[in-house]
Amino acid sequence: MENILLKDNVADLESYFASGGYKPLKKALALNPARIVEEVKKSNLRGRGGAGFPTGLKWSFIPQHAGCLRYVVCNADEGEPGTFKDREIIRKNPHALIEGMAIAGFAIGANHGYIYIRGEFSAEAVLLETAIAAARAKGFIGKNILGSGFNFELFVHRGAGAYICGEETALLESLEGFKGQPRLKPPFPAVKGLFASPTVINNVETLAAVPAIVEKGGDWYASIGRGKSAGTKLFCVSGPVKKPGVYELPLGTALGDLLEKSCGGMKEGRRLKAVIPGGSSTPVLTAEEARDVKLDYESLAAAGSMLGSGAVIVIDESQCMVDLLRVLARFYHHESCGQCTPCREGCGWIEKILNRLEEGKGSPGDIDTLYSVAEGMISRTICPLADAMAMPVMSFVKKFRGEFEAHAAGKTCALRTALAGKSEAEPGSAI
Amino acid sequence: MPTIKIDGRTIEVTKGTTLLEAAQKLGIYIPRYCYHPKLSISGNCRMCLVEIENAPKLATACSTEAAEGMSVFTGTDKVKTARRDMLEFLLINHPLDCPICDQAGECGLQDYYMKYSLQKSRFRQEEKVRRQKRRAVGPHLVLDNERCILCTRCVRFCAEVTKTSELEVMQRSDHSYIDLKEGKALDNNYSLNIADICPVGAFTSRDFRFKQRVWFLKKTSTVCLGCATGCRMTAHHNENTIYRLVPLPNSQTNTWLCDHGRMTYKAVQAGDRLSKGVIKNGLIDLEPALREAATRIDEAKSEAAVLGSPWLSVEDNAALARLAISALKTVNFCFEFSSGQGIKDGILVNEDPAPNTAGAGLLKAAHGGVSLEELSGRIASGRIKVLVTEARAAGLVKTALKTSGCRLIVFAQNRSEIPAGAYATLPYASYFETPGTFINYQGLRRRTNPAVRPADGVKPLWNVVNKLAAYSGTSLGLDSAENALKDIKL
Ligand SMILES: Cc1cc2nc3c(=O)[nH]c(=O)nc-3n(C[C@H](O)[C@H](O)[C@H](O)COP(=O)(O)O)c2cc1C
Ligand code: SF4
Ligand code: SF4
Numbered sequence: 075m076e077n078i079l080l081k082d083n084v085a086d087l088e089s090y091f092a093s094g095g096y097k098p099l100k101k102a103l104a105l106n107p108a109r110i111v112e113e114v115k116k117s118n119l120r121g122r123g124g125a126g127f128p129t130g131l132k133w134s135f136i137p138q139h140a141g142c143l144r145y146v147v148c149n150a151d152e153g154e155p156g157t158f159k160d161r162e163i164i165r166k167n168p169h170a171l172i173e174g175m176a177i178a179g180f181a182i183g184a185n186h187g188y189i190y191i192r193g194e195f196s197a198e199a200v201l202l203e204t205a206i207a208a209a210r211a212k213g214f215i216g217k218n219i220l221g222s223g224f225n226f227e228l229f230v231h232r233g234a235g236a237y238i239c240g241e242e243t244a245l246l247e248s249l250e251g252f253k254g255q256p257r258l259k260p261p262f263p264a265v266k267g268l269f270a271s272p273t274v275i276n277n278v279e280t281l282a283a284v285p286a287i288v289e290k291g292g293d294w295y296a297s298i299g300r301g302k303s304a305g306t307k308l309f310c311v312s313g314p315v316k317k318p319g320v321y322e323l324p325l326g327t328a329l330g331d332l333l334e335k336s337c338g339g340m341k342e343g344r345r346l347k348a349v350i351p352g353g354s355s356t357p358v359l360t361a362e363e364a365r366d367v368k369l370d371y372e373s374l375a376a377a378g379s380m381l382g383s384g385a386v387i388v389i390d391e392s393q394c395m396v397d398l399l400r401v402l403a404r405f406y407h408h409e410s411c412g413q414c415t416p417c418r419e420g421c422g423w424i425e426k427i428l429n430r431l432e433e434g435k436g437s438p439g440d441i442d443t444l445y446s447v448a449e450g451m452i453s454r455t456i457c458p459l460a461d462a463m464a465m466p467v468m469s470f471v472k473k474f475r476g477e478f479e480a481h482a483a484g485k486t487c488a489l490r491t492a493l494a495g496k497s498e499a500e501p502g503s504a505i
Numbered sequence: 506m507p508t509i510k511i512d513g514r515t516i517e518v519t520k521g522t523t524l525l526e527a528a529q530k531l532g533i534y535i536p537r538y539c540y541h542p543k544l545s546i547s548g549n550c551r552m553c554l555v556e557i558e559n560a561p562k563l564a565t566a567c568s569t570e571a572a573e574g575m576s577v578f579t580g581t582d583k584v585k586t587a588r589r590d591m592l593e594f595l596l597i598n599h600p601l602d603c604p605i606c607d608q609a610g611e612c613g614l615q616d617y618y619m620k621y622s623l624q625k626s627r628f629r630q631e632e633k634v635r636r637q638k639r640r641a642v643g644p645h646l647v648l649d650n651e652r653c654i655l656c657t658r659c660v661r662f663c664a665e666v667t668k669t670s671e672l673e674v675m676q677r678s679d680h681s682y683i684d685l686k687e688g689k690a691l692d693n694n695y696s697l698n699i700a701d702i703c704p705v706g707a708f709t710s711r712d713f714r715f716k717q718r719v720w721f722l723k724k725t726s727t728v729c730l731g732c733a734t735g736c737r738m739t740a741h742h743n744e745n746t747i748y749r750l751v752p753l754p755n756s757q758t759n760t761w762l763c764d765h766g767r768m769t770y771k772a773v774q775a776g777d778r779l780s781k782g783v784i785k786n787g788l789i790d791l792e793p794a795l796r797e798a799a800t801r802i803d804e805a806k807s808e809a810a811v812l813g814s815p816w817l818s819v820e821d822n823a824a825l826a827r828l829a830i831s832a833l834k835t836v837n838f839c840f841e842f843s844s845g846q847g848i849k850d851g852i853l854v855n856e857d858p859a860p861n862t863a864g865a866g867l868l869k870a871a872h873g874g875v876s877l878e879e880l881s882g883r884i885a886s887g888r889i890k891v892l893v894t895e896a897r898a899a900g901l902v903k904t905a906l907k908t909s910g911c912r913l914i915v916f917a918q919n920r921s922e923i924p925a926g927a928y929a930t931l932p933y934a935s936y937f938e939t940p941g942t943f944i945n946y947q948g949l950r951r952r953t954n955p956a957v958r959p960a961d962g963v964k965p966l967w968n969v970v971n972k973l974a975a976y977s978g979t980s981l982g983l984d985s986a987e988n989a990l991k992d993i994k995l
């Protein structure tokens with residue numbers, strides 16, 4: 075099927091416009107805003123930032139009484155290890171995002187939008203600024219858009235490199251100029267978001283899908299994909315496959331097809347061991363589990379994992395699970411904002427145990443401790459970062475316990491020793 | 506008005522009430538660190554997790570509002586496990602230096618560990634995160650970052666109560682630590698409250714630390730006389746020495762104490778505390794001092810005057826009034842003092858630095874007398890030969906006294922209080938040593954309770970007045986504080 079988001083030759087305004095771009099905005103401005111929200115609801119579009127919350131429903135939570143400021147915020151922080159799809163949209167199809175935000179603004183009655191972009195994406199931030207300037211020059215952004223009387227200003231705000239600022243309320247704190255730390259919820263952003271005003275916050279990929287939905291209708295979008303997982307999704311494949319990269323496929327595509335057909339299979343001499351299907355925070359699947367699973371919200375949940383951000387991390391037999399987990403633990407330990415007791419203390423504890431195991435200083439009891447520390451963190455914190463640490467730990471230990479035991483007993487990593495000197499198998503390279 | 510159930514017991518609460526507050530109403534205690542009733546909700550410690558029927562996750566009781574029909578459980582296995590886990594997390598990087606920690610005995614970590622955990626540590630000692638140990642952060646506080654559990658109460662106190670925002674959490678993850686913002690010192694007038702609300706030994710009082718283990722302290726509830734607000738407080742003392750003052754939270758005046766008020770106990774046990782009389786500059790025993798003072802008063806006859814004091818209790822002012830009326834038989838007396846507009850800093854401190862302006866006014870209501878201006882005028886014009894008053898009240902007529910040649914007989918507690926040129930000084934018991942009635946700026950009547958005994962021979966002021974009158978041949982019949990209040994309508 076034809077791509078909705080990843081298209082060639084639409085990066086600049088002229089070609090985007092020539093291919094029908096900004097027609098949806100014009101169409102939307104002639105509609106009743108509530109109709110647009112209905113259409114997005116009908117499309118079954120769900121958040122592509124990780125949680126998969128129904129987008130139309132989220133928009134419908136925005137209070138509609140007059141006189142209150144509202145905001146649309148785009149989450150372009152893209153910090154989840156393994157994820158590199160939003161960057162691709164910004165590079166190839168920035169106007170779909172800009173148009174999607176203007177439509178979202180009109181739908182919820184917001185006159186201001188912010189794109190919060192990951193600090194490292196400096197070139198992309200410039201690219202967005204340029205695209206917004208071009209759209210403003212043509213009257214797609216700014217005052218009285220296309221003569222409709224609707225005003226919409228759009229700003230790009232660069233983050234400073236903290237993963238936690240991808241969590242929506244930490245992002246809002248950061249956008250307001252404070253330290254990026256998640257807020258207690260409720261109140262949710264739809265009620266009290268940016269500058270204490272009702273705010274819709276969506277991922278880049280979510281917002282970029284909106285123009286097509288307005289143009290072709292919610293039913294059309296809902297017909298793509300599988301069941302309640304509608305539409306296409308960008309999958310970011312990393313690891314030892316022949317052609318790693320970003321692929322746009324309908325939800326419900328078999329993971330096997332993604333790896334075999336799109337990515338050309340595993341590299342020569344590599345055998346699949348495991349797949350992290352939805353970004354580093356999601357539970358790992360064994361090769362066995364990965365073989366038949368379909369890439370959609372429901373199927374992955376049934377398989378005990380999550381679709382997450384769509385970052386498919388492929389792990390082969392040459393990679394050490396203990397080491398991989400250690401890389402993840404180092405990341406989460408570093409990125410925890412430190413507010414909540416279990417996350418602040420637990421992430422560091424987990425990393426220390428993994429360091430011990432990896433360095434041959436562990437003991438058999440460490441494995442159970444590791445697991446129970448993760449259990450102690452899960453579902454008990456302000457934001458899901460603690461879960462994002464705990465879920466990989468629990469799934470790695472459960473599914474690859476043998477490797478952990480070998481580390482504890484053998485006092486060193488057998489794989490690492492076997493592979494010493496082979497530059498191809500940099501441990502943890504997939505992440 | 507949602508009705509909810511907590512551990513099977515039903516309670517109706519007002520909308521917006523949190524589960525923690527609702528439980529408290531039922532007498533069910535939910536452990537907490539970051540929650541403080543007077544600060545915003547932060548929800549970071551996760552100590553207050555409770556189970557809500559049909560909810561997939563445990564919820565923080567401090568931040569979850571009661572909703573109609575909720576059924577909450579505070580003692581299930583799931584809740585108990587969560588509490589134990591939180592304590593384990595809090596303790597893994599804690600230095601466990603209780604033997605040298607001044608918080609020991611009133612420490613949130615020690616208390617909850619005993620109550621909710623008692624689990625053996627699974628963490629390797631050598632892997633603990635180290636942080637900065639003690640250092641002074643302002644005139645009254647010491648901060649030991651290693652003991653901090655990052656509950657942010659201190660940060661919120663400075664941001665929300667004093668609005669001075671000196672503190673901040675620096676860094677993140679387990680490298681987080683509390684620090685002063687650049688260029689700030691923790692020198693606001695409420696800083697010692699931070700030592701109280703810090704649940705652990707991270708913030709401790711420079712004044713109090715290492716003076717006394719807390720389990721030796723006895724507690725006496727009393728009133729601060731630092732200003733007209735009249736905050737309620739508790740004096741902590743042992744073996745006749747006061748070690749610290751802490752707030753006694755109440756809805757009428759105060760949750761906190763100001764640092765000035767906290768230090769008011771210092772004068773009571775200061776080196777210059779008077780236990781004898783002073784004539785001119787020489788110390789003499791109380792009896793000859795009284796005799797000397799009485800002689801001067803007798804000489805002056807009706808040209809003697811009495812000035813009450815807003816720093817003295819109603820009882821002691823009443824005794825002075827009786828001295829004027831019954832012994833001196835003079836019309837030169839004054840119990841009228843001006844008060845201010847009330848709280849001056851938006852928190853507690855009153856414009857009126859005296860604790861009993863309203864209480865002294867009762868004597869004016871009962872006996873009349875002259876205004877302070879009038880009395881000043883009479884002193885300045887030389888019509889008053891002897892003035893009997895209290896040391897700080899003497900300050901109110903300082904200028905008049907300077908040139909008048911009037912002899913000043915003052916009651917004082919400390920040598921440093923004695924006004925220049927005082928002829929005779931008589932010591933009296935402080936209100937940490939004797940009960941006294943005070944009326945604050947709102948008209949609230951409060952009584953001090955003695956926490957310690959005065960030095961031998963030091964008596965309440967009403968008693969000294971009684972003796973003074975006796976030396977002049979008048980019996981005022983002041984044999985008790987109650988008796989002094991006899992003709993006062995409180
Ligand atoms: C630790 C953490 C990091 C996150 N990082 C991102 C991110 O980089 N980009 C993103 O879109 N969502 C991220 N999210 C999810 C957001 O909180 C939020 O759910 C999302 O932006 C909502 O948009 P959506 O409904 O369009 O998915 C993160 C969540 C957590 C807990
Ligand atoms: S879970 Fe971790 S990252 Fe999230 S708010 Fe708590 S401490 Fe911060
Ligand atoms: S210093 Fe005390 S009050 Fe402040 S955050 Fe640490 S434990 Fe809490």
Ligand code: SF4
Pocket residue numbers: 729730731732733734735736759761762763764765766767853854855
């Ligand atoms: S405000 Fe006044 S009464 Fe309260 S503690 Fe301070 S000095 Fe004492």
Ligand code: FES
Pocket residue numbers: 536537538539540547548549550551552553554565566567568
């Ligand atoms: S008291 Fe509720 S989270 Fe700290």
